[in-house]
Amino acid sequence: MGAIVFEKEDGILWARLNRPEALNAINEEVVEGLEKLVAKVREEKDIRVVVIIGTGKAFCAGADIKMFLRSDTFAAREIIERLGKALEAFEDLDVPVIAAINGFALGGGCEMAMACDIVIASEKASFGQPEINIGIIPGAGGTQRLARLIGWKRAMELCLTGDRISAGEAERLGLVNKVVKDEELENEVRNLAKKIAEKSPYAVMLVKQAVNRGFKMGLKDGIAYERDLFALSFSSEDAREGMTAFVEKRKAEFRKTR
Ligand code: DAK
Numbered sequence: 054m055g056a057i058v059f060e061k062e063d064g065i066l067w068a069r070l071n072r073p074e075a076l077n078a079i080n081e082e083v084v085e086g087l088e089k090l091v092a093k094v095r096e097e098k099d100i101r102v103v104v105i106i107g108t109g110k111a112f113c114a115g116a117d118i119k120m121f122l123r124s125d126t127f128a129a130r131e132i133i134e135r136l137g138k139a140l141e142a143f144e145d146l147d148v149p150v151i152a153a154i155n156g157f158a159l160g161g162g163c164e165m166a167m168a169c170d171i172v173i174a175s176e177k178a179s180f181g182q183p184e185i186n187i188g189i190i191p192g193a194g195g196t197q198r199l200a201r202l203i204g205w206k207r208a209m210e211l212c213l214t215g216d217r218i219s220a221g222e223a224e225r226l227g228l229v230n231k232v233v234k235d236e237e238l239e240n241e242v243r244n245l246a247k248k249i250a251e252k253s254p255y256a257v258m259l260v261k262q263a264v265n266r267g268f269k270m271g272l273k274d275g276i277a278y279e280r281d282l283f284a285l286s287f288s289s290e291d292a293r294e295g296m297t298a299f300v301e302k303r304k305a306e307f308r309k310t311r
Contacts, residue, residue, distance in 0.1 A: 057086025064101035073109030078117035087139035115160025181217035253291035
């Protein structure tokens, strides 16, 4: 069994980080698992939503510090580059990636959550960028995505202090979409994933592109980009089916695969 365990259920790919003894810290095997996840989604067209969740008391406590210590500069650089690329790839996947945060999401774990499209957290979860405590700085979006998500000064404080914040505080700051009871985390995430998996896969892909790419543009360019994707959305069979179903007062039958 790999460091990430995959399970497909009704078009939803569950990816479970499975190194509970090391709080799911990201080592070579976890990076391989993340690369496999990206490849799987690109190949298996019946996957409509991805859920990433941790096993045990952590979602992910960041990069494996012991791995860093035993690697030379080149090895550390290679593994970190591969990790960075895998996280960047999440944004460009055709399908949404939901982070189900069951516990600690620290360092690279917090960065992994931020690279996902929607973040649902257990009330037991906590977040932080503690790299400063071990003499390094965040390297996969902790100083960048975090500032864009929760604001410049708040990101500065978290990265400078290395402090952890609760799930509730993370929700208040906009790092988390919703906090749920611990025992309800999987069901809440499953229901959310199912809801999205019932939509047109083409429209889902275009929404993801419009929001993610548009977010990096100025408003004027973003609006123009959205308008182009809107026009493109009309070209799909699903658009015709969705509008016809509305007029005929029935449930739309969208494509089941991408
Ligand atoms: N690495 C390796 N092992 C870890 C670990 C980690 N990050 N976090 C926890 N563990 C291990 C512990 O060593 C312990 O193992 P044993 O001693 O039992 O063998 C086991 O998991 C349980 O941990 P604790 O005993 O410490 O558990 P506690 O509940 O007492 O504390 C904790 C939980 C999460 C507060 C604590 O474990 C902790 O502070 N962990 C370290 C968190 C941290 O500093 N994370 C940041 C790592 S640096 C980049 C991409 C990514 C990154 C950088 C660049 N690029 C693309 C450029 C990422 C960097 C990082 O994440």
